Amino acid sequence: MSINPVRLNHAVFYVADLDRSVAFYTQVFGMEIAASEPRMGAAFLRLPRSGNHHDLGLFGVGQNAAPKTRGLGLYHLAWQVDAIEDLQTARDLLQQVGGYTGESDHGATKSVYGMDPDGNEFEIMWMLPTEKWGEFDDLAPVLPLDLPGAIREWSGVHTAGRIVTEASA
Known part of the structure; x- marks a missing residue:
């Protein structure tokens, strides 16, 4: 059972x-504030x-919090885009805001990487149609x-x- x-x-x-993190995610990802909880210092985008x-979800813990260091735990989140051209937009925008950290071809996916102001890493990725994965069906190279x-x-x-549009929302 699972x-x-x-x-x-x-x-x-x-x-x-x-506030800085909300500004980053609304500018870079076009997110909107869905809800906030001022008593907890939280915003939900x-x-x-x-x-x-x-x-x-973002929870403000203050400037005195220890910075993120590489170690055990979450490495990054991957945000999938619908069109390959969106990777160019991501690369350009992340370079403009100083958040670009790299890019890779993983065979079945193509990726641009970034980091938010607190050092949280993320991947913006586009995936080939599954019928085109071919040799990459069971491989994940870093090229x-x-x-x-x-x-x-x-x-x-x-x-x-499935992508939600305003008409279908």
Whole structure:
């Protein structure tokens, strides 16, 4: 017997400065504040095309909190985009705000990596259609990403599954 989840519903971070983190995620990801809880110093954010109540929770713990260090625990979260061109947008925007940390081709997925102001790492990824995984069905290499080439090859291919639009929300 096992638990049978269908996907990760949301993530929650402790952050040093709640306002700074809300500004980062609303600017970089286009998130909106879905709810807040001032007594707890918390904000709950939703992606613009999400049908979820909230996708990210932020709890402000103050500037004196110890900075994140590499070690056991969460490494990063992966945010899937629907179109390969969205990776170029992510790369450009993350470079503008000083949050870009790298990029990789993982065979079945193409990824751009970033970090928020508190050092929380994330991946912006686009996935090939499952029928195109081929040799990467059971592999996850870390290769250099040729983003212009990937855009030429996969432009117009959508893979994120069901996306909520305003009309269907």
